[in-house]
Amino acid sequence: xxxxxxxxxxxxxxxxxxxxxxxxxxxxxxxxGCPACRADLEQRQALRTTMRRAFLATPDLEMRASFGxxxxxxxxxxxxxxxxxxxxxxxxxxxxxxxxxxxxxLFLVVGWDTSxxxxxxxxxxxxxxxxxxxxxxxxxxxxLEEASWTFDPAFAHLQTTPGTTVSTPxxxxxxxxxxxxxxxxxxxxxxxxxxxGELVSLLVAQDDAGPMASAIRMVTLARGHVRMVHVDxxxxxxxxxxxxxxxxxxxxxxxSDLEALADxxxxxxxxxxxx
Amino acid sequence: MTIEPEHDRQxxxxxxxxxxxxxxxxxxxxxxxxxxxxxxxxxxETLRQALESFHRFTPGTNCRAWLVSxxxxxxxxxxxxxxxSPIVPxxxxxxxxxxxxxxxxxxxxxxxxxxxxxxxLPAPFQEVLVLCDVxxxxxxxxxxxxxxxxxxxxxxxxxxxxxLRTQLAERGRLADRxxxxxxxxxx
Numbered sequence: 001x002x003x004x005x006x007x008x009x010x011x012x013x014x015x016x017x018x019x020x021x022x023x024x025x026x027x028x029x030x031x032x033g034c035p036a037c038r039a040d041l042e043q044r045q046a047l048r049t050t051m052r053r054a055f056l057a058t059p060d061l062e063m064r065a066s067f068g069x070x071x072x073x074x075x076x077x078x079x080x081x082x083x084x085x086x087x088x089x090x091x092x093x094x095x096x097x098x099x100x101x102x103x104x105x106l107f108l109v110v111g112w113d114t115s116x117x118x119x120x121x122x123x124x125x126x127x128x129x130x131x132x133x134x135x136x137x138x139x140x141x142x143x144l145e146e147a148s149w150t151f152d153p154a155f156a157h158l159q160t161t162p163g164t165t166v167s168t169p170x171x172x173x174x175x176x177x178x179x180x181x182x183x184x185x186x187x188x189x190x191x192x193x194x195x196x197g198e199l200v201s202l203l204v205a206q207d208d209a210g211p212m213a214s215a216i217r218m219v220t221l222a223r224g225h226v227r228m229v230h231v232d233x234x235x236x237x238x239x240x241x242x243x244x245x246x247x248x249x250x251x252x253x254x255x256s257d258l259e260a261l262a263d264x265x266x267x268x269x270x271x272x273x274x275x
Numbered sequence: 276m277t278i279e280p281e282h283d284r285q286x287x288x289x290x291x292x293x294x295x296x297x298x299x300x301x302x303x304x305x306x307x308x309x310x311x312x313x314x315x316x317x318x319x320e321t322l323r324q325a326l327e328s329f330h331r332f333t334p335g336t337n338c339r340a341w342l343v344s345x346x347x348x349x350x351x352x353x354x355x356x357x358x359x360s361p362i363v364p365x366x367x368x369x370x371x372x373x374x375x376x377x378x379x380x381x382x383x384x385x386x387x388x389x390x391x392x393x394x395x396l397p398a399p400f401q402e403v404l405v406l407c408d409v410x411x412x413x414x415x416x417x418x419x420x421x422x423x424x425x426x427x428x429x430x431x432x433x434x435x436x437x438x439l440r441t442q443l444a445e446r447g448r449l450a451d452r453x454x455x456x457x458x459x460x461x462x
Contacts, residue, residue, distance in 0.1 A: 012436060013429070016407060018414050043380040047439075048408045051393065054386035055302065055409045063301035067315050072294065074319065075326055079286045082327075133328045140422050143355045176320065177352040192352075199327060 002030045007037045011044055081197040097233070120205075121229050121237035124248035127183035128201040132192045139182045144189055147180030152206060154245065154273045155180055155189040161272035162191075168260040171196060193251075195261060200251030202265060204273070207246045226262040228255050238262035242270040289329050293322065296339045299410070300346060306405060307350065307398075317353070321346040340416040343406065347420045378444040388450075392442035400435030403428055 002010075007030050013019045014027050031038050055061070131141065148156035159178060166173040173195035181190050189204040227239045238249040238258040247269055249262045300321065304314040325332075325345050332341055393401060406417045407428075414432075418425045 012432065016414070040380070043382065046382075047380060047384065047389075047443075050384050050386065050389050051404070052409045052411075054389045055306070055405065056299075057386065058390060061302040061305045063298050063305075064311075064315075067301075068297060071297070071315075071319055071322060075289075075294075075322055076286065078323060078326060079289075133324070134331050141352070141355075178356050179352060194323075199324070 002026045004030075004034060004037055007031070007034070008040060011037075011041055015041070015045055015048065078197060117227065117229050117239055118231060120246060121235075121239060121248055121250065122231045123184045123186055124188075124201070124203045124237055124250045125231055125235050127181060127188060127190065127203055128199075128250045130183060131181050131190060132177075132199050132201050141179040141181040141190070144178055144180050147187065147189065151180070151187050152189070154275070155204075157272035157275050158189045158191065158204065158269070162265060162268045166193070166261065166264050168195075168257075168264045170257050170260050173200065173261055173264075193261075195251065196253045196257050198252050200249065200253060200258070200261065202269070203248045203250070204245050204269065205248075207241060207244055226259055226266055228259055240266045240270075242273050245273050285329065288334075289326055292332070292334070292338045293325055293329070293342060296342055297322070299339065300342055303343065303405065303410065304346060304350075307402075317346065317350060320349050324349065337412070337416060339410065340412050340420065343410060343412065343416075344420040347402075347422075351422075378440050380440060381443040381447050384443055384447075388443060388446050392439055392446060395442050396435060396438050399431055400438060403431040404435045404439065407432055 007014075007027055010019055010023060010027060014024065019027070031041065144155045144159045148154070162175070164175050166175065173193040175191055175193050177190070177192040179190055181188055186205050191202040191204075193200045193202065225240065228236055229239060230236050234252075235250070236255045236258055238255075238261070240247045240262055247262075247265070249258050249265065251258065297318070301314060301318050304317045304321075305311065308314040308317060321342065325342055332338065393404065396404070402421060403417055406412045406420060407414075412420065414425050414428050417428045421428070
């Protein structure tokens, strides 16, 4: 049987409907015979009602009508742009299949190393989807500065480089976020950009391959050069290698756009990581 | 350019499910940012990201809670990018010592007093109180939106409510004193 102290302890959780059914029944039984607790509960509820009313009524927090109209228009235009993307993506996917077929013989020579690049691209897509788009990472992202103390000092340089706007021949990319996150056990410096109407991620990780793999990678992916790989028919990735890191750019834009962005990023990012 | 039927349908669903929360989302952003331009920018980025990942939203679940999660995520990332301290420092232990006495629940609280008292609380307490009492999110939804454990949500709510009552009681006392002074001057 609950006493007044128990009821008051659970009172707010009760009002928020956050107590177990048994506790709720116990509280209700107590309230039937306790006017003081009923009054206490009513006062707590009144405070909540006041807060809610005040918050939702104050003109200080009111949205401008013109902003509402503008954002609807902007979002609608975004939706139109996105609607145009899948068709383009399929065209590029078809082209990519052709490219992959031509590259098949080369794959026999350096196939195992290429498969490492594809695996890296697949992980980068996983991080992009779960961190930049769906916010489903198990481990909370941390700042690049914090990551530079604990995991990789070079990450600190990506706090300011590249700058907020990255110019490419097909349009500017605007960097909206910089942080460090973990996906599939690999720690990344993660720069999220808005590019060609889509969210695009640059993920930088330490190049963990041994000397032999690095030697073969010189063929597969020469330092400072950009290489496109495909995780599947639609998901492409642009990869580049610096002295000690791999950079992967992923996002739902055509391969040529990814490549253009990678070309614009490879030099400043390589220089920053080498500092 | 026209939208393909599938995207047209998706836009229509987004418009029906998400956009009705625009006004509430803006109030939340405005409360936290205290700056109209930043609030508008925050809401715009939130809705853009929501539209982009709308196929991941589960119909029938709380769309406002989903939008609030995205808003908090964007806000948190922006603060990190600006090099500000995290939104949620280890405030709980420090504040635990600071609320030893919980005054009685004040009566006749005005809207102005309530908002002023709320604004004086540390940000982590404001966040949970607004998300719980104004947005009516469940503890689980708040925990997800703020990326903190449910236990932390509960303890912040308890301490936040206690602090709010203390602030309101203090305001009540000041108002009483002002009234007494005014009536003394009149007589």
